[in-house]
Amino acid sequence: MTATRLERIRASLTAGLQPDTLELTDDSHLHAGHAGARDGRGHFRVYIVSKRFATMRPLQRHQLVYRTLGDLMQTDIHALSISTFTPDEAQTRQPGHFNPR
Amino acid sequence: MEINERIKDLLGKHPVLLFMKGTPDFPQCGFSAAAVRALQGANASFSTVNIFEEPELRDALKSYSNWPTYPQLYVKGELIGGSDIIVEMMKSGELKELVKS
Numbered sequence: 001m002t003a004t005r006l007e008r009i010r011a012s013l014t015a016g017l018q019p020d021t022l023e024l025t026d027d028s029h030l031h032a033g034h035a036g037a038r039d040g041r042g043h044f045r046v047y048i049v050s051k052r053f054a055t056m057r058p059l060q061r062h063q064l065v066y067r068t069l070g071d072l073m074q075t076d077i078h079a080l081s082i083s084t085f086t087p088d089e090a091q092t093r094q095p096g097h098f099n100p101r
Numbered sequence: 102m103e104i105n106e107r108i109k110d111l112l113g114k115h116p117v118l119l120f121m122k123g124t125p126d127f128p129q130c131g132f133s134a135a136a137v138r139a140l141q142g143a144n145a146s147f148s149t150v151n152i153f154e155e156p157e158l159r160d161a162l163k164s165y166s167n168w169p170t171y172p173q174l175y176v177k178g179e180l181i182g183g184s185d186i187i188v189e190m191m192k193s194g195e196l197k198e199l200v201k202s
Contacts, residue, residue: 031131058182058189059180059182059186062182062183062185062186066167066168066169066170067167081132081184081185082185
């Protein structure tokens with residue numbers, strides 16, 4: 001079930017954003033039992049490197065990600081932690097920068 | 102009051118407004134808690150709306166802002182973002198600048 005859900009999310013983001021890098025993590029187990037987990041949708045974390053983000057502010061980048069996921073935000077995803085980079089930005093980040101927690 | 106009018110009314114009355122799950126003292130979601138901590142860390146004076154107490158608003162605001170999750174931070178009526186963006190802006194110092202004027 002979870003694998004299928006991850007595949008759906010990955011497929012949607014890959015098709016919509018043509019990312020250079022896409023790392024998707026299922027954090028649902030960290031939230032089991034809390035109010036937001038009761039509807040069965042999951043908590044996910046995504047790291048995306050895509051040229052599509054060039055010239056966009058973080059707000060617009062996140063809106064693009066949400067728009068790309070479309071109905072999955074209603075049916076499969078309760079919460080999504082998003083880190084977005086352009087290929088240029090990704091090069092200048094130190095390894096390990098991606099850790100929103 | 103019609104719901105979109107109510108949203109505009111709230112945004113007009115509160116220059117720094119966080120729509121969140123729970124309250125600053127009792128956040129009911131880790132992401133909302135992180136947003137509150139970031140605002141407090143930036144010495145912001147802010148108001149909050151507990152979306153669990155406002156089911157109609159909870160749904161309407163998602164369409165209004167094109168943003169499908171909570172928390173959502175607004176400064177002077179403009180959507181700034183969710184917890185990832187808020188925390189990132191706190192770390193970079195941008196949040197402090199944004200909320201002080």
